[in-house]
Every structure is written in C-alpha cells, then in structure tokens.
Amino acid sequence: MLPGFAAAAPGTGPGSVPPRMVAIHAALGMMPQFFFPAKPTAGGPADVPSSPYLDPLAPHRGQFTVFSGMSHPEVDGNHHAGQCFLTGAPHPGQPTFKNSISLDQVAAEKIGLATRFPFLALSVEKGHQYSNTLAVSRSGVDIPAEASPKRLYRAMFVAGTPQEKAATLRRIEAGGSVLDLVLDKKSRLEKAVGPEDRGRLDQYFSSVRELESRLQKSIEWENRPKPTVDFKEPDDIADANRVIEKSKLMFDLIRLAFQTDSTRVITLSLSTFSVVPHVPGVKNETHGLTHHGNEPEKIAELKKIEEAQMVALAGFLQSLRDTPDGAGTLLDHTQVLYGSCLGNANSHSNQNLPIILAGGGYRHPGHLAFDEKKNEPLANLYLTMLQKLGVETDRFSSSTGTLRGIDA
Helix, strand or coil: CCCCCCCCCCCCCCCCCCCEEEEEEECCCCCHHHHCCCCCCCCCCECCCCCCCCHHHHHHCCCEEEEECEECCCCCCHHHHHHHCCCCCCCCCCCCCCCCCCHHHHHHHHHCCCCCCCCEEEEECCCCCCCCCCCECCCCCECCCECCHHHHHHHHHCCCCHHHHHHHHHHHHHHHHHHHHHHHCHHHHHHHCCHHHHHHHHHHHHHHHHHHHHHHHHHHHHCCCCCCCCCCCCCCCCCCCCHHHHHHHHHHHHHHHHHCCCCCEEEEEECCCCCCCCCCCCCCCHHHHHCCCCCHHHHHHHHHHHHHHHHHHHHHHHHHHCCEECCEECCCCEEEEEECCCCECCCCECCCCCEEEEECCCCCCCEEECCCCCCEEHHHHHHHHHHHCCCCCCCCCCCCCCCCCCCC
C-alpha cells in the first residue's frame, strides 16, 4: 500500500509550475582522482569546476554544483551503505540495523498528491541486493524498484483493457475493505489500552484515514485517461552488458514522466555489478575493476566506464534543459541529485562521497568544498532540497542545518 498524502503540494495552483526531484545513485562510485575538481584557491566556491569526469557536464556549468567533503555520519559497511544513500541510517549491515525513511519518500508525502504516481522507484541492472532500490518507506522497508522500461512505459502511457481496469479497481477496493475492518475495531481498541498507547493509536488511525483517502484518489486516477506521448513503446534490453544504453533509455522515460506530470519524485539506482559494459576498450567486469589495486591498466579501463556514465548524465541534463516547462525548462524546475555511497570503491570507503546537484532553481556556485576528514553531513544537502520542494521541516536524518552556498 502507498502512504497517504494529506497536505496540499506546491505547484498545484492555476498556471503554477511544480517542483520535481530525481535522485540517482551510481552504486560502484567514481574514482575520486578523476571526479573531484581542484580545491578553490581562496577557500570559497569555484564557478568553473573541471575534472575528467566533470568536463562532459561543461555545457551545464552554472546549472550544477559538485560537492566534496560530504558523507553520512556513522554510515559504513562498504557496499551495505547503498541502502542508506537517501536515508543516512547508521551502521548498515549490522544485525541490529534498521533503515529509516528515504529522502524521496519525505518529498513524495508533500508533492506526490497531485500526480498519478506519488513517486517512481526505478533501477538499471538489479545486480546487487544493496543497490536494487533507493526508496525506503517510513517504516524502514525497501520499496521495490521497477527495472523494466517497457513496463514503466505501459504503466504511464498505455491504457489498460476493460478487464485490466476492473482487476485494478478490485484490488483497490479490497484494500479499502481491509481499512474498513481496521476502523471498525477502533473503538474497542481505544477502550482496551492505556492513555500512552491511546496516543499511538490516534497516530496509527490518522495514517489509516490518510491511506483511505489515497485509495480513493487511486480510483479517480484509474478512471482518467493516461497522457499520450510522441515516444515509441520501448523494448527491454536483454543484454545486461548494455548498461549504458539501458541508463539512457531510463533517462528518456524519466524526462517523459516529468514532462507529462505523471510524477514529481523519482529515484534511480544505477548498478554495474557483474557486467562488462559495452564501452570501447572495456574487457573486464566492473566490480572487479573497482578493486584495481592502483594497477594502471585496470584504472584506465574503469575510467572509460565511469566517463561513459557521466556522458549519459550530461545527455539527461541536456534533455531536461531542452524541454520547455512554464516560463523555463524542466531542468530549471527539477532537482537532479547524482552520487554514490562509495567515496573510493577500491578501499570500500564511505567518506568524501562524489555528489552533484543540478537544476532546481539554485544559485549554483560550481564547487563547494568541505573538510575531507571531518565531512559535512550529506543530510544537510537533503534538508536543503526538501525545503526547496516546499517541505516544512528543519530536520532530516543526521542533518545539523541547511547547506549554505547554493541559495536561490
């Protein structure tokens, strides 16, 4: 069941342009020596960030910021940290670990009300259990990600048959019946518990009523026609090694999802585990190359893969920039977060993470450099992003405040 959404979202008034957010996770990181630009010489921001990996983004300078010296405090566990990239929950991989709500789900609770899909959780190559999805519910449970472009396209743009619609409505009504049963027991439960537990029950039943409202909206959306697009229904790419092409296809569908206002919140997990990407000069599996042991041949091969990923990101940003949206473009109104839980995959470090934020109407300074040993909490950036989306909160995960330097 999807969470309920009670508050009115920004960007829902007549003639207004809605804010949007997409968070993209490169599960195997990026080699820091090729990603991070030189530090600002005067200790302040640099407006022309340059490095081998950032140079493909050169056409978008002024519309993105690269961050160094950021991480999640107490998030360790090498690849395990992937499941915490958008949550910041400490010590993944430990027996007592419990995840927390992800950035996208907090955003969806605010701006997901007005769209057919409150959020979309997507993935390219479900190759590793800790990189399959970024979305985590408020109760700390992973939300499965869609890896099929064909299914995603059909869900957004292809009308179901009468039989399929009827089956969907039956599932929605069944969910409503379950909620009715729960609410029927409300009075009896309230009489059976003490004052402290009664407060918790009130919170629980408030959530149930919100979910009931969400189910009603699902019925309304099921009876509305889906948007039409000038984009042919794609076939899924069966060859796992064509991971760059698969990423580009998913980027195309993300643009269409925003352009048609089918959703305003998306996560995308990009995994290259256990694949040999179809990139010229690449002959070895990516994960093995990330543990290059400083061997020049392996580094050169991995660099080709990671550069191809950055070229794909540049193409995605260009597609958003080329798409009109109100008085601006989709890039102007979409926060694009791109990064990884690994600061250095060769050593499995979860410090000094490679992070980019593009678009979204920020005043992008180019490069914000924080202390590489005493990192700035990444959740400070997330809190800033939430407030930019209109979420009224002064805390997210391990945040200590908003991030200065990228004010609009």
